[in-house]
Amino acid sequence: MEHTDFFSVVEQSWSAPINVSDAAKIISAKFKNLRMAPKIWKRSLSNLKTKIANVKLVMGFFCLVEFKDLSIVEWNFESILEKKLQTLLHHQRLYWKQRGTIKWVTLGDALTKFFHANATIKYRRNLITMLEDDTGSSIVHHQAKADLIWTAFKQRLGVSRFSGMNLDLDNFFQHDVETAALTQPFSTEEIDAVVKSLPSDKAPGPDGFNTDFIKKCLPIVKQDF
Secondary structure, rough: OOOOOOOHHHHHHHHOOOOOOOHHHHHHHHHHHHHHHHHHHHHHOHHHHHHHHHHHHHHHHHHHOOOOOOOOHHHHHHHHHHHHHHHHHHHHHHHHHHHHHHHHHHHHOOOOOHHHHHHHHHHHHHOOOOOEEOOOOOOOOHHHHHHHHHHHHHHHHOOOOOOOOOOOOOHHHHOOOOOOHHHHOOOOHHHHHHHHOOOOOOOOOOOOOOHHHHHHOHHHOOOOO
Protein backbone atom coordinates (compact mmCIF):
# COMPACT_ATOMS: atom_id res chain seq x y z
CA MET A 1 0.00 0.00 0.00
CA GLU A 2 3.04 2.29 0.27
CA HIS A 3 3.73 2.07 -3.47
CA THR A 4 2.88 5.15 -5.50
CA ASP A 5 0.87 3.15 -8.07
CA PHE A 6 -1.09 1.10 -5.55
CA PHE A 7 -4.20 3.29 -5.45
CA SER A 8 -4.44 3.48 -9.24
CA VAL A 9 -4.32 -0.33 -9.41
CA VAL A 10 -7.02 -0.61 -6.76
CA GLU A 11 -9.23 1.98 -8.45
CA GLN A 12 -8.88 0.34 -11.87
CA SER A 13 -9.66 -3.11 -10.48
CA TRP A 14 -12.54 -1.90 -8.30
CA SER A 15 -14.22 -0.03 -11.16
CA ALA A 16 -14.25 -3.08 -13.44
CA PRO A 17 -17.82 -3.97 -14.52
CA ILE A 18 -19.59 -6.74 -12.58
CA ASN A 19 -22.49 -8.68 -14.15
CA VAL A 20 -24.56 -9.08 -10.97
CA SER A 21 -27.30 -6.97 -9.42
CA ASP A 22 -27.24 -7.83 -5.73
CA ALA A 23 -25.23 -5.30 -3.67
CA ALA A 24 -23.58 -7.91 -1.44
CA LYS A 25 -22.59 -10.03 -4.44
CA ILE A 26 -21.16 -6.95 -6.15
CA ILE A 27 -18.85 -6.22 -3.19
CA SER A 28 -17.84 -9.88 -2.97
CA ALA A 29 -17.04 -10.00 -6.70
CA LYS A 30 -15.06 -6.76 -6.55
CA PHE A 31 -12.98 -8.02 -3.64
CA LYS A 32 -12.33 -11.21 -5.59
CA ASN A 33 -11.07 -9.18 -8.55
CA LEU A 34 -9.05 -7.00 -6.23
CA ARG A 35 -7.21 -10.00 -4.80
CA MET A 36 -5.96 -10.90 -8.27
CA ALA A 37 -5.02 -7.39 -9.42
CA PRO A 38 -2.02 -6.84 -7.10
CA LYS A 39 -0.66 -10.31 -7.93
CA ILE A 40 -0.67 -9.50 -11.65
CA TRP A 41 0.67 -5.98 -11.01
CA LYS A 42 3.52 -7.36 -8.87
CA ARG A 43 4.97 -9.25 -11.86
CA SER A 44 5.71 -5.95 -13.60
CA LEU A 45 7.57 -4.45 -10.62
CA SER A 46 11.31 -4.60 -10.25
CA ASN A 47 12.82 -6.67 -7.48
CA LEU A 48 13.12 -4.58 -4.32
CA LYS A 49 16.52 -5.98 -3.39
CA THR A 50 17.87 -5.24 -6.87
CA LYS A 51 16.57 -1.67 -6.84
CA ILE A 52 18.22 -1.00 -3.47
CA ALA A 53 21.51 -2.41 -4.76
CA ASN A 54 21.34 -0.28 -7.93
CA VAL A 55 20.64 2.92 -5.99
CA LYS A 56 23.55 2.21 -3.64
CA LEU A 57 25.79 1.53 -6.65
CA VAL A 58 24.95 4.85 -8.26
CA MET A 59 25.40 6.68 -4.95
CA GLY A 60 28.81 5.04 -4.65
CA PHE A 61 29.96 6.92 -7.76
CA PHE A 62 29.59 10.21 -5.88
CA CYS A 63 32.15 8.98 -3.35
CA LEU A 64 34.70 8.70 -6.18
CA VAL A 65 34.39 12.41 -6.91
CA GLU A 66 34.33 13.62 -3.31
CA PHE A 67 37.28 15.94 -4.00
CA LYS A 68 35.39 17.56 -6.86
CA ASP A 69 32.73 20.20 -6.39
CA LEU A 70 29.33 18.95 -7.45
CA SER A 71 27.18 20.92 -9.83
CA ILE A 72 23.61 21.89 -9.04
CA VAL A 73 22.31 19.03 -11.20
CA GLU A 74 24.61 16.51 -9.52
CA TRP A 75 23.72 17.81 -6.08
CA ASN A 76 19.98 17.52 -6.77
CA PHE A 77 20.45 14.06 -8.26
CA GLU A 78 22.29 12.88 -5.14
CA SER A 79 19.49 14.26 -2.96
CA ILE A 80 16.89 12.43 -5.05
CA LEU A 81 18.85 9.19 -4.72
CA GLU A 82 19.03 9.54 -0.92
CA LYS A 83 15.26 10.02 -0.67
CA LYS A 84 14.70 7.09 -3.05
CA LEU A 85 16.95 4.86 -0.94
CA GLN A 86 15.10 5.80 2.25
CA THR A 87 11.78 4.97 0.59
CA LEU A 88 13.04 1.60 -0.67
CA LEU A 89 14.47 0.68 2.74
CA HIS A 90 11.14 1.60 4.31
CA HIS A 91 9.36 -0.67 1.83
CA GLN A 92 11.82 -3.46 2.59
CA ARG A 93 11.16 -3.15 6.33
CA LEU A 94 7.41 -3.35 5.73
CA TYR A 95 7.89 -6.36 3.48
CA TRP A 96 9.82 -8.35 6.09
CA LYS A 97 7.35 -7.32 8.78
CA GLN A 98 4.39 -8.56 6.71
CA ARG A 99 6.27 -11.71 5.74
CA GLY A 100 7.01 -12.44 9.41
CA THR A 101 3.34 -11.98 10.28
CA ILE A 102 2.20 -14.34 7.51
CA LYS A 103 4.84 -16.89 8.47
CA TRP A 104 3.65 -16.81 12.08
CA VAL A 105 0.04 -17.40 10.98
CA THR A 106 1.02 -20.43 8.91
CA LEU A 107 3.78 -21.88 11.11
CA GLY A 108 3.11 -20.36 14.52
CA ASP A 109 1.34 -23.42 15.93
CA ALA A 110 3.64 -25.97 14.31
CA LEU A 111 6.50 -27.54 16.22
CA THR A 112 9.21 -25.92 14.11
CA LYS A 113 12.43 -24.00 14.70
CA PHE A 114 10.51 -20.82 13.86
CA PHE A 115 8.05 -21.52 16.69
CA HIS A 116 10.80 -22.28 19.19
CA ALA A 117 12.68 -19.11 18.25
CA ASN A 118 9.59 -16.96 18.85
CA ALA A 119 8.84 -18.80 22.09
CA THR A 120 12.37 -18.11 23.31
CA ILE A 121 12.06 -14.41 22.47
CA LYS A 122 8.72 -14.17 24.29
CA TYR A 123 10.14 -16.05 27.28
CA ARG A 124 13.01 -13.61 27.58
CA ARG A 125 10.62 -10.69 27.28
CA ASN A 126 8.10 -11.99 29.85
CA LEU A 127 10.60 -13.46 32.31
CA ILE A 128 10.32 -12.08 35.85
CA THR A 129 13.89 -11.96 37.07
CA MET A 130 13.24 -10.60 40.57
CA LEU A 131 10.40 -9.79 43.00
CA GLU A 132 10.27 -7.88 46.25
CA ASP A 133 8.24 -8.96 49.27
CA ASP A 134 6.60 -6.72 51.86
CA THR A 135 9.90 -6.30 53.70
CA GLY A 136 11.74 -5.13 50.60
CA SER A 137 13.83 -8.26 50.26
CA SER A 138 14.72 -9.38 46.74
CA ILE A 139 13.57 -12.83 45.66
CA VAL A 140 15.23 -14.43 42.64
CA HIS A 141 14.66 -18.18 43.01
CA HIS A 142 11.81 -19.60 40.95
CA GLN A 143 9.97 -21.47 43.71
CA ALA A 144 10.24 -18.51 46.09
CA LYS A 145 8.80 -16.19 43.43
CA ALA A 146 5.96 -18.65 42.78
CA ASP A 147 5.15 -18.84 46.50
CA LEU A 148 5.15 -15.04 46.81
CA ILE A 149 2.79 -14.63 43.85
CA TRP A 150 0.47 -17.36 45.19
CA THR A 151 0.34 -15.71 48.62
CA ALA A 152 -0.34 -12.26 47.15
CA PHE A 153 -3.25 -13.51 45.02
CA LYS A 154 -4.64 -15.52 47.92
CA GLN A 155 -4.78 -12.37 50.04
CA ARG A 156 -6.39 -10.32 47.27
CA LEU A 157 -8.95 -12.97 46.30
CA GLY A 158 -9.84 -14.02 49.85
CA VAL A 159 -13.47 -14.54 50.88
CA SER A 160 -15.10 -11.45 52.44
CA ARG A 161 -18.36 -11.12 54.32
CA PHE A 162 -21.42 -9.81 52.51
CA SER A 163 -22.17 -6.28 53.67
CA GLY A 164 -24.92 -5.30 51.25
CA MET A 165 -25.53 -4.27 47.64
CA ASN A 166 -24.05 -0.90 46.71
CA LEU A 167 -25.64 -0.81 43.24
CA ASP A 168 -29.20 0.31 42.67
CA LEU A 169 -30.33 -2.28 40.15
CA ASP A 170 -33.65 -0.53 39.50
CA ASN A 171 -31.82 2.29 37.72
CA PHE A 172 -30.38 -0.17 35.20
CA PHE A 173 -33.84 -1.10 33.90
CA GLN A 174 -35.62 1.66 32.02
CA HIS A 175 -39.07 0.71 30.83
CA ASP A 176 -39.73 3.78 28.65
CA VAL A 177 -36.82 3.69 26.24
CA GLU A 178 -36.87 5.22 22.77
CA THR A 179 -35.83 2.39 20.41
CA ALA A 180 -36.60 4.04 17.08
CA ALA A 181 -32.90 4.79 16.55
CA LEU A 182 -32.15 1.05 16.53
CA THR A 183 -34.12 0.51 13.33
CA GLN A 184 -32.81 3.54 11.44
CA PRO A 185 -30.44 2.90 8.53
CA PHE A 186 -26.73 3.53 8.99
CA SER A 187 -25.65 7.05 8.09
CA THR A 188 -22.53 7.98 6.18
CA GLU A 189 -21.18 9.79 9.23
CA GLU A 190 -21.55 6.64 11.36
CA ILE A 191 -19.66 4.52 8.83
CA ASP A 192 -16.89 7.11 8.52
CA ALA A 193 -16.57 7.29 12.31
CA VAL A 194 -16.33 3.49 12.63
CA VAL A 195 -13.71 3.22 9.87
CA LYS A 196 -11.69 6.05 11.43
CA SER A 197 -11.68 4.30 14.81
CA LEU A 198 -10.51 0.95 13.41
CA PRO A 199 -7.15 -0.16 14.86
CA SER A 200 -4.26 -0.19 12.41
CA ASP A 201 -2.01 -3.09 11.45
CA LYS A 202 -4.36 -5.85 12.56
CA ALA A 203 -4.95 -9.31 11.16
CA PRO A 204 -6.94 -9.52 7.91
CA GLY A 205 -10.51 -10.71 7.87
CA PRO A 206 -12.02 -13.59 5.87
CA ASP A 207 -11.75 -11.55 2.67
CA GLY A 208 -7.97 -11.19 3.08
CA PHE A 209 -7.94 -7.39 3.53
CA ASN A 210 -6.93 -5.79 6.82
CA THR A 211 -8.16 -2.59 8.42
CA ASP A 212 -5.33 -0.53 6.91
CA PHE A 213 -6.66 -1.27 3.44
CA ILE A 214 -10.20 -0.20 4.38
CA LYS A 215 -8.96 3.04 5.96
CA LYS A 216 -6.65 4.03 3.11
CA CYS A 217 -8.89 2.91 0.23
CA LEU A 218 -12.20 4.07 1.70
CA PRO A 219 -12.67 6.83 -0.92
CA ILE A 220 -12.52 4.14 -3.63
CA VAL A 221 -14.73 1.46 -2.05
CA LYS A 222 -16.99 3.78 -0.07
CA GLN A 223 -19.77 4.11 -2.61
CA ASP A 224 -20.30 0.35 -2.99
CA PHE A 225 -20.43 -0.13 0.77
